Amino acid sequence: MSNAFDFDPESPRAVRQAIRSGRFRGFTNGLVRGHVQGNLMIVPAAQADDFAAYCALNPQALPVLGRSEPGSPHIPALGADLDLRTDAGGYMVFRNGELSDTPREISGLWRDDLVAFVLGCSFSFEGVLQQHGVRLRHLDEGQVSAMYVTGLPTRPSGAFSGPLVVSMRALRAADAIRAISVSARYPQFHGAPVHLGQPGLIGIADLAQSYGGHGLTQLHADELPVFWACGATAQLAALQARLPLCITHYKAHMVVTDLPVQASRAIPLDKKEIPS
Known part of the structure; x- marks a missing residue:
């Protein structure tokens, strides 16, 4: 892989x-x-405590890895050189609930009242799934996991509320069972799936219509859709709150931290416990 970069x-x-x-x-x-x-x-400081409370009420979708001090674009515990104004690779800027720009960096937009949150992402456990023999076809095909807005409500806090957003991976039945066992040990990356099988049971009408319009959406005949809670839930809640300013990463351009994945495992993972 390194030869490509x-x-x-x-x-x-x-x-x-x-x-x-x-x-x-x-x-x-x-x-x-x-x-x-x-x-x-990233939200204004006036809304930061309500957003933190919203995350605490919905920990499976919104596990908080770090929070910055007001006005600081740094969270040293996540990376000594990490600069949240430049290091996400792409950003989405929302004003009053409407997308206004998609800049490559946000140094010129930074203000001394902004507070940044970094939330757990399921990208973090995909490598672990692969180590345990789970085939992730979207990675084989150079794709990302698709996201969907469900009919499942989140618990509100202040101005923040809205439906749960999920990410979907197309898995064979044996891989789905194995993926549940493995991912359950990583609550900081959303933990176990919230649903597998019929999308309509959680309010998803059409897998072809993903949130954000990207990701692998087509299933093979021997695959099941498996759905994990997704951090994009926060974006939707912020948009519905119509914050005067909200900044997020651009789709699938995540914040890369220095935290080792294995150090975030909450439950010991014994290979003998994983179905073969």
Whole structure:
């Protein structure tokens, strides 16, 4: 894999530097498989405590990995050189609930009242699933997992509310069972799936119509759709709250941290416990 890049794709610092300099602009799901990636949500300080409470009420979708001090674009615990104004590779800027821009960096938009949150992302456990023999066809095909808005409500806090957003992976039945056992041990990356099988049971009418319009959406005859809670839930809640300013990462361009994935495992993973 490293031959395809002019940087080490397994080094978080090298990946961040490549993103910051503009040398890498692609999806991050194929990079730094041993380190944690996260969703980015930036809100004004006036709404930050309500947003933090919303995350606490909906921990499966919105596990908080880090929160910045007001006005700081840094969360040192996630990466000593991490700069949240430049290192996501792409951003979406929303004003009063409407998308206004998709810049490559947000240094010129930064204000001293902004608070950044980094939330757990299912990209972080995909490498672990593969290590345990789970085939992720979207990765084989150079895709990302598709996202969908469900009919399942989240628990509200202040101005924040709305439906649960999920990510979907197309898995064979045996792989789905194995994926449940493995992902359940990583609550910081959404834990076990919230649903598998018929999408209509959670309010998804058509798998071809993904949230954001990207990702693998077509199933093979021997595959089941498996759905995990997704950090994009936060974006939808912020949009419905019509915040005066909200900044998120651009789709599938995540925050790359220095945190090792294995250090985030909440429950010991014994290979003998994983179905074969």
